[in-house]
Amino acid sequence: MGATAAVSRRRDRVADVDVAWGLSFVAIALALAAAWPDTHSWLLALLVALWGGRLAVHIARRSRGHGEDPRYEKMLGGPGWRAGAATVLLRVFGTQALVAWIISFPLQVAAAYDVQWWPVVWVGVAIWAVGVYFEVVGDAQLEAYKARPRESRPKILDTGLWGWTRHPNYFGDACVWWGLWVAGALSLGWVPGLATVFAPAAMTFFIRNVTGAKLLERTMSQREGWAEYAARVPLFFPRPPRS
Known part of the structure; x- marks a missing residue:
């Protein structure tokens, strides 16, 4: 999410975070499989990679050529990064990173046992x-x-x-x-x-x-x-x- 935030700020488009959403779970699943490598962990990593990779490609294609997503303008009270870097990082990228970590708890537990x-x-x-x-x-x-x-x-x-x-x-x-x-x-x-x-x-x-x-x-x-x-x-x- 940090890397996406850097790209997003350069492009002045907060909605780039939607592409990173699925990829964040792919990163988590691959990291878990690398840390605790077994058939189960790599199977889960494959499932997550197929889902998250397809979702990221689909959203990237769908959003190509479009401006800022109105949802983020409403959330931030204005056009994208003009709301301030701290606000965008906290409300969008930081929040989604935290949510991805929490939602992935079943994967984390599965990798360790x-x-x-x-x-x-x-x-x-x-x-x-x-x-x-x-x-x-x-x-x-x-x-x-x-x-x-x-x-x-x-x-x-x-x-x-x-x-x-x-x-x-x-x-x-x-x-x-x-x-x-x-x-x-x-x-x-x-x-x-x-x-x-x-x-x-x-x-x-x-x-x-x-x-x-x-x-x-x-x-x-x-x-x-x-x-x-x-x-x-x-x-x-x-x-x-x-x-």
Whole structure:
């Protein structure tokens, strides 16, 4: 996060932190696997690297050519670094570094202790795979929708995974972290699992209620046809859409 802050200040774009978000977990997982090298640690590092690397590339591509993210302008009370270096470092880069460290507790515990239940590891991998599917396919469907001419596309994307949940990418993100918790800490036993369950629970709460879905809906709810779409399609947890 410190390295990203230096680049961000030179580019005068605080939103660069979003690219570093996934990569920070990759760095943590690789450091843990290097410190406690075994099959379990390297498996978790691979899962995190696949998820975090794809996310970083996707966000970098999506944000190319854009200015500052309005979310950070609102958070900082002005355009990016003009709010002051100390404010930006504390509220954005420092906060995200701390959150990444806390959310990665299941990975930290898993690296330091031996697996007790290997079948649980593979259950976690399956949950992780469901999450990655929702993220990758949801993002691809949204990109295809945006690539269509405005006059020929629906007002709201309500097909594919977007007909099952209004935020398939955020739901997928939550599944990824529940999967890593199951494959990581829970596979060590009930005590390590219960001691670290706060991590995926916190991630799910924030991406659903604070920084993710609910925040985005404040803007999206102004679109024509949104009320009807929201009445048919659930906010977060997927289910077949109502007619």
